[in-house]
Amino acid sequence: MALVERVKAGDMAAFDALTRKYRERLYGVVYNILSNRDDAMDIVQDSFIKAFSAINSFRGGSAFYTWLYRIAVNMSITFLKRSRLRRFFSLDNSDEEFASGEVLEKLSVNCGGEKKLLLNELKEKLNEALQTLSIKHRTVVVLFEIEGLSHQEIAEITKTSEATVRTRLHYAKQQLQSLLKDYLK
């Protein structure tokens, strides 16, 4: 039986499995919308609880993760609207060292010893630039560029058309390019 069906039947172990399966992806979305680790953790937890309590309303018309993403995105947007948080901070995480190797390589060619410093600054500038986008534009960028979802999936999550998703994405990237033009090639 699928995990979702088992959760519907009240299987808590299945719910745990479902949580472990999707928590990282969900966190990625929420964190990049909110730009705050603690808030992101809270919203992801609340999203899982909401999904669990409303699991019987999931009819399977879309993929489960699309449904789950929609809950998380909506909760993030509600949270942002309520708190009006616009926090700016740089991030430090040892896991990033590994993943940023490709960018570091490019930086090392051009910037020599200052590459790590410049990388941190770039990340900080990117966060700032993302925060200047409206919530709907930021959501599309996060879902497409960071989470790697398709236009169709994003349209389902945000309940808009694919054309709207493409337009928002185009506008958002233009904005980011403009804001970060001093740092990009």
Place this chain on the structure above:
Amino acid sequence: MIMPKKNGIELEDLLKLKRAERPTDADWASFDGNLKRKMVRCFVKKTFSEKLCESFASKSFASYGIAVGALASAVAVSVVPSYLSGMYSPDVQQASVQSISATPLPRVNASFAVNEIPVLHDMGETLVSAQINSSDAPAIRYISSPVGGASPSPFVF
């Protein structure tokens, strides 16, 4: 601030960096603990509210009746005095007096407002005065007049 040179990085490269911003295992352990706590809290809250609903719906018809009774009493206490005060207001009183005055009263010849009793000639009777405290006699007696309207002849006991 380091003024950047053009370094060959594209926007997409930068955004890829964001994918790597993931919590550590310790963060996930904390996440699991918090999630479980929230689930329990949510479950307890749900169970409590369900039990509250059940008890209200099923067994407590009696308490429901009490609640309805209390509500009815409260309404009675608050509404009746205001209704009565409206009923006994000067306007209402005057209106009721007027309506009573307009009602035709039966015609009476004798009035007890004045301490005298008129002679009831119409009825063919004659008023007779009697001495007070005479032997077992009432103070006033009526003697029927003879039919035909003969003149009454008063006499004293």
